[in-house]
Structure formats: C-alpha cells, structure tokens
Amino acid sequence: MGLLSTTSCGFDDGYDKEDTGDDNVKVAFRMAFVNDNTRAVNDGWEDYNPTDPGDSYENAINADQLQIKVCDKDGNIxxxxxxxxxxxxxxxxTWEKAGDLLKQANKIMVFANCGTDNVTQDNISSLAFRVDQTKQYIPMWGVTTLTKDLVVGKQNNxxxxxxxxxxxxxxxxxxxGMKARGYALGNxxxxxYNTEGYTLPQTYNTSKNTKEILFSGSLNAKPSWSQSVTMTNTDEESIMLYIPEYDNKAAAADKKASITLNLKCDGTDDGTYTLQFCNYVDGVADPSTLYNIQRNHYYEYTVNKDDRLNVTLKVLKWNKRTHSEIIM
Known part of the structure; x- marks a missing residue:
C-alpha cells in the first residue's frame, strides 16, 4: 500500500516534450488540495499547527486506490x-488505444481513496461511501480541463x-485561557447527520476545474440520516470529527444538525449546551441563518464561558490559511 505526499510545484521544463516512441497517450501530473492561496499546499487552514490531530489523515492518499479517467466536455468518461x-x-x-476518442478528450478526473472497484460512466454519479469506511482515508475527487490537445507518443504534462x-x-x-480556569470538554x-456520502459534488460533470466549483449548487448530500453519535468523557480542550454532507437547510425542524456539548469545570459538570450550524451574533445563535454541512469545508466552534456561554462559528475553506471574510 502506497501513501502519497502531495505538492503544488511544477514539472521540470521539457517534461512534456519527451518522446515515448509508441502509440499510447502518456500523462503526468501532481495533486494538491484546493486552498486558493500561494502557500505550499499543506500549510493548512487558519491558525495552522502541524501537530493538529488528524493532519496526516486529512491529506493521506492510498496509491492503490487511485484512478484517472479521460472525459469529454460533458464530463462523460x-x-x-x-x-x-x-x-x-x-x-x-497511460491511456492506451485512444484512437478516434482522442479528439473528444477535454477533461481529466482523478478519484482517490474511492475503493478498488473501477469507476465507470454507469456508476460515476452514484459513487458513495459509508463514514465508517473513511477512518484511514478520506475519499477525494478532482478535475481539470485540458489546455491543449493530448498528443500520442508524447509525455503530456x-x-x-x-x-x-x-x-x-x-x-x-x-x-x-479556559483550560487554565479549570474547564474541559465533557461528552x-x-x-x-448522514452516515453516508457521495464521492463527487453535484456539479462534477459541468465543472471545468476543481477550484472553480462554487459553494452554491454543489451540495450532493446522500440521505442516510442518523439521530446522533456521542464522544464520551473527552476531557480535552478541543475535539474534531469528520462527517459527510448534510442538507441542513432542507431538513425538518426536528432534524436540524446540532452539537450537544457538556462542559466541565474542575472535574464537575458545568452545564450542557447546544451548538447550532448557523451564524452567531455576539455569541448567540441566529437560527434564521442556517448553514448546510458541505464537503471540504471546516466548521470551527470556539466556546468561552463567563457569566454565560459565548460561541463563535467560523466556516472556512479547509486548506486556506487566512480568510478576509466568512464564506457562508
């Protein structure tokens, strides 16, 4: 089993001029994570800390579960x-025996950590996973549009x-400062939440480039509702979890996503609170501004306790270090 380390550097000059001397189409590329900035790809999100739990997991790619597909302009394989x-x-x-299909080639799609079953035109739109299958690798997908025709017998960069x-x-x-005052997160x-997810966003076949996918219109939640999951006695300063997409705005009133937080102080219970997926104004939730739970985004709650619990929720692009504004 191979593990890839990604980078966003370019190829050496002349790489795509190499003559392979055969009738196949050779391709070569590097992978990165969408971050919309100019830093190295694994610099991470805002206030990045390379020892942050989950960092290596979030960027891990299983080389044995890597598939590359050539697609036409409509996203068909x-x-x-x-x-x-x-x-x-x-x-x-290598794309072997491209033949007359070569002139239809318009996009390249990459499927990573999506299992070993072959991705085909018949199953691409229904590719899915269970959250319990993502403990080691997160399913990932990307697309790029060719900037020039693929050439037979050459290395195509x-x-x-x-x-x-x-x-x-x-x-x-x-x-x-809360830990110094004796506070810790309890249950x-x-x-x-959904226990399953679709591998691809809704707009996978119309997108020209992964970075151009808009937040609006790309939600592709797979209905697989579950009532709750509990992490017990964390006694930590922070916790993280990874979940599939969830259409929170369309959910019934009794099925809106939320987090129930038990706070401890000096080892004893200090109250139970509900965190909602919405905008917070002066530390108080505004339920009229619900957020969907969307792929490749980072939802960061910061809680502070004085005379009452104050909450801040930031919704960030996962790998973007600085944000001039909240994106939702």
Whole structure:
C-alpha cells in the first residue's frame, strides 16, 4: 500500500516534450488540495499547527486506490488511464488505444481513496461511501480541463490537479485561557447527520476545474440520516470529527444538525449546551441563518464561558490559511 505526499510545484521544463516512441497517450501530473492561496499546499487552514490531530489523515492518499479517467466536455468518461505509477511526487499513467476518442478528450478526473472497484460512466454519479469506511482515508475527487490537445507518443504534462475531500471537518474548541480556569470538554454529541456520502459534488460533470466549483449548487448530500453519535468523557480542550454532507437547510425542524456539548469545570459538570450550524451574533445563535454541512469545508466552534456561554462559528475553506471574510 502506497501513501502519497502531495505538492503544488511544477514539472521540470521539457517534461512534456519527451518522446515515448509508441502509440499510447502518456500523462503526468501532481495533486494538491484546493486552498486558493500561494502557500505550499499543506500549510493548512487558519491558525495552522502541524501537530493538529488528524493532519496526516486529512491529506493521506492510498496509491492503490487511485484512478484517472479521460472525459469529454460533458464530463462523460471516455477512457481509462492505466499503469498508474507514483514517481516521487509525480503521478504518471497511460491511456492506451485512444484512437478516434482522442479528439473528444477535454477533461481529466482523478478519484482517490474511492475503493478498488473501477469507476465507470454507469456508476460515476452514484459513487458513495459509508463514514465508517473513511477512518484511514478520506475519499477525494478532482478535475481539470485540458489546455491543449493530448498528443500520442508524447509525455503530456497536465500540471497540478486539485482535489476536494468528500467529508466536512468539524472542530469544537475552548477559548484561550479556559483550560487554565479549570474547564474541559465533557461528552459531545453530534445530532442529526448522514452516515453516508457521495464521492463527487453535484456539479462534477459541468465543472471545468476543481477550484472553480462554487459553494452554491454543489451540495450532493446522500440521505442516510442518523439521530446522533456521542464522544464520551473527552476531557480535552478541543475535539474534531469528520462527517459527510448534510442538507441542513432542507431538513425538518426536528432534524436540524446540532452539537450537544457538556462542559466541565474542575472535574464537575458545568452545564450542557447546544451548538447550532448557523451564524452567531455576539455569541448567540441566529437560527434564521442556517448553514448546510458541505464537503471540504471546516466548521470551527470556539466556546468561552463567563457569566454565560459565548460561541463563535467560523466556516472556512479547509486548506486556506487566512480568510478576509466568512464564506457562508
């Protein structure tokens, strides 16, 4: 089993001019995670800390579960890139016997950590996973549009293909100074969530480039409702969990996503509170501003206790270090 380390650097000059001397289409590229900034791809999200739990998990790619597909302009699969190899941080492969399909080639799609079953035109829109299957690897997908025609008998450099994780990341943390005052997180229950998810966003077939996928219109939640899951006696300053997409805005009133938080102080119960997926104004929830739970986004709650519990919720792009504004 191989584990890939991604980067966003370019290929050496002349790589795509190499003559392979055969009738196949050779492709090569690197993978990165969508972050919309110019820093190295694994610099991470705002207030990034390389020792943050889950960091290696979030960026891990199983080389044995890596598939590359050639698609037409409508996102239909027309060819398989085979003999996929990992050479340092470069991914290479071969599209054999492209023939007349070569002139239809318009996009390249990458499927990572999606299992070993072959992705085909018949199953691409229904690719899905259970959350209990993502404990080691997060399913990911990405697309790029070719900037020039693929050439037979040459190495074709595709540059960097950005990937979207199919899960959302949720973190609950205490504000600075609370631990020194004796506070800790107790039991935490996530209420109303999906146990399964679709690997691809709704707009997978119309998107030209992973980075161009808009938040609005791309939600592709797989109905698989579960009432709750509880993490017991965490006694930590923060907790994280990873969940599939959830259409929170369309959910019935009694099935809106929320987090039930038990707070401790000096080892004893200090109250139970509900955190909602919505905007917070002066530390208080505004239920009229509900958020969906969407793939590749990071939902960070910060709780602070004085005379009452004050909550802040930031919704961030997962790998973006700085944000001029909240994106939802």
């Amino acid at each position: 027309i060819g398989d890139v085979q003999d996929v190899r990992v050479i340092d941080d470069q991914i290479t492969g 595709l540059g960097t293909i950005d990937l979207l994780r199919s899960l959302a990341k949720v973190k609950v943390k205490m504000a600075d 935490i229950t996530f209420n109303n």
